[in-house]
Amino acid sequence: MAQGPYKFDENVFVETNYQSTEYDGVILILYPDEKNIPLPRNIGSFITEITKLDKHVHKACTLWNCDYVSGRRLILAPTGTITPYHDVRVVKEAAKKGVARALDAGVKKPLLIVPACVDYPDGQLVSMLGAFEALYQPLHLVERGIAANFYRIGFHAEEKNTDAFKKVISNAIALERSRIIARDIAGGDPERMSPKNIAEYVKKTFASDRNVVITVHDNEKYIAKEFPLLAAVSRAASCIDRHKPRVVQIVYTPSDEARVNETLMLVGKGVTYDTGGADIKISGRMAGMSRDKSGAAAVAGFLKACSILKPPHLKVIGYLCLCRNSIGEDSYVADELLVSKSGKTVRVTNTDAEGRFAMADALFKLSEIANNHIHPHIYTIATLTGHARASYGNYVAAMDNHAAKVTNHASKLQFSGARVAEGIEVSVVRPEDLAVNVGKCKGDDLLQVDMDAKARHHQLAAGFLIKVGGLEDRNVKYTHLDIAGAAGSPPDEPTAVPILSLCHLHKVIV
Ligand SMILES: [Zn+2]
Numbered sequence: 386m387a388q389g390p391y392k393f394d395e396n397v398f399v400e401t402n403y404q405s406t407e408y409d410g411v412i413l414i415l416y417p418d419e420k421n422i423p424l425p426r427n428i429g430s431f432i433t434e435i436t437k438l439d440k441h442v443h444k445a446c447t448l449w450n451c452d453y454v455s456g457r458r459l460i461l462a463p464t465g466t467i468t469p470y471h472d473v474r475v476v477k478e479a480a481k482k483g484v485a486r487a488l489d490a491g492v493k494k495p496l497l498i499v500p501a502c503v504d505y506p507d508g509q510l511v512s513m514l515g516a517f518e519a520l521y522q523p524l525h526l527v528e529r530g531i532a533a534n535f536y537r538i539g540f541h542a543e544e545k546n547t548d549a550f551k552k553v554i555s556n557a558i559a560l561e562r563s564r565i566i567a568r569d570i571a572g573g574d575p576e577r578m579s580p581k582n583i584a585e586y587v588k589k590t591f592a593s594d595r596n597v598v599i600t601v602h603d604n605e606k607y608i609a610k611e612f613p614l615l616a617a618v619s620r621a622a623s624c625i626d627r628h629k630p631r632v633v634q635i636v637y638t639p640s641d642e643a644r645v646n647e648t649l650m651l652v653g654k655g656v657t658y659d660t661g662g663a664d665i666k667i668s669g670r671m672a673g674m675s676r677d678k679s680g681a682a683a684v685a686g687f688l689k690a691c692s693i694l695k696p697p698h699l700k701v702i703g704y705l706c707l708c709r710n711s712i713g714e715d716s717y718v719a720d721e722l723l724v725s726k727s728g729k730t731v732r733v734t735n736t737d738a739e740g741r742f743a744m745a746d747a748l749f750k751l752s753e754i755a756n757n758h759i760h761p762h763i764y765t766i767a768t769l770t771g772h773a774r775a776s777y778g779n780y781v782a783a784m785d786n787h788a789a790k791v792t793n794h795a796s797k798l799q800f801s802g803a804r805v806a807e808g809i810e811v812s813v814v815r816p817e818d819l820a821v822n823v824g825k826c827k828g829d830d831l832l833q834v835d836m837d838a839k840a841r842h843h844q845l846a847a848g849f850l851i852k853v854g855g856l857e858d859r860n861v862k863y864t865h866l867d868i869a870g871a872a873g874s875p876p877d878e879p880t881a882v883p884i885l886s887l888c889h890l891h892k893v894i895v
Contacts, residue, residue, distance in 0.1 A: 639697045
């Protein structure tokens with residue numbers, strides 16, 4: 386067998402025999418006894434003896450010398466206690482920790498046994514994704530040629546080599562390839578992933594994809610005219626070519642366009658570094674702000690999933706709004722009166738509220754053309770407000786406009802998220818969240834942000850986007866996802882949310 390360096394999509398296998406010499410360590414996800422999940426036949430009694438001997442095996446990963454498995458190394462990866470409040474994330478975490486423990490032990494060819502559990506219909510998919518998370522190699526390591534210290538991974542299910550299990554694995558591989566792109570972009574440092582470099586990375590990544598068309602807008606005059614609020618945010622960075630704003634459009638069209646029954650339009654916030662601008666972030670709060678491009682990263686990742694899995698019923702238009710919120714002699718500052726693409730005047734009040742500006746004009750453009758497409762649904766995906774994190778911790782805040790609320794879209798997305806281990810909270814945009822954004826000075830249409838507002842900052846940001854995007858009255862479905870708490874902060878790897886939830890809800894995976 387090949388012993389070259391690990392290459393994600395070439396080194397993932399279905400394995401029917403957990404004594405195979407192709408592997409040198411076996412990981413078993415261990416459920417609590419009360420779940421009555423059958424243990425693998427040949428090692429069942431071995432494990433039963435261990436669990437009688439030491440209850441601790443249900444609390445932390447342990448490694449056992451076992452003659453009945455590959456490499457004679459058996460790693461038990463427990464889910465821990467599962468209460469009715471727990472969800473499928475227990476499986477993901479067990480798989481991730483189990484694989485990490487195996488690599489720590491020196492295993493280079495891990496085989497993961499993924500038992501099916503009726504409580505978690507997508508549990509096998511989720512456990513594979515957890516395993517892949519443990520194997521992820523950040524882009525800077527890959528580019529420096531620092532090879533992963535492992536060769537392959539196999540997955541084993543008791544139901545053996547069925548078509549259904551192979552389908553789960555191929556879905557997991559496609560989703561992970563998509564999440565790698567999102568993690569690479571979101572997690573890349575602000576120089577590696579400057580607007581220019583992200584555009585290059587995206588072009589390269591999609592180069593051989595037949596159903597995808599990429600357009601990179603980098604002409605300054607064009608951006609100033611078509612995306613004036615994005616251009617304002619970028620002003621202090623525009624003297625440096627690699628930090629100049631870019632708008633990258635990625636369009637997925639299935640081979641038979643006549644079968645399309647839904648059009649998704651995604652706008653991602655891609656602030657490659659957020660200093661806060663003239664309203665600079667102080668007291669060390671700037672660290673980690675290279676993750677402010679996680680929304681754009683997720684949009685690129687979702688398009689990749691579509692490009693691989695080729696949903697016949699979807700057309701997808703994605704915009705990555707890439708810019709850098711720098712501070713400098715040409716910084717945009719509070720009190721400036723800008724004119725958005727929609728023609729509305731917007732008074733700058735805090736340059737650190739740049740994310741809504743970065744996306745505003747792309748959002749408006751999409752809302753203008755939405756009804757020319759079949760069943761459109763617009764999303765914004767953004768690390769937008771610290772308030773989303775303060776409100777919901779590490780969960781996505783999902784907010785519908787009036788048209789999306791009619792079908793409870795955010796709730797459906799929450800359900801999908803629960804199936805694939807992405808936590809989503811439904812948050813509601815109220816009338817005051819719209820009203821608070823109305824300009825106060827004579828002739829002002831909108832305020833960037835009401836600095837006197839004491840609460841509801843993530844909802845009022847959605848209110849701003851609804852207003853500036855022309856989505857207040859228009860009959861177009863729109864859902865805003867604030868991923869500020871959910872995107873993952875250093876030193877953790879980016880989470881790549883909400884790619885899985887979107888793929889589940891919109892049937893990119895079947
Ligand atoms: Zn900011």
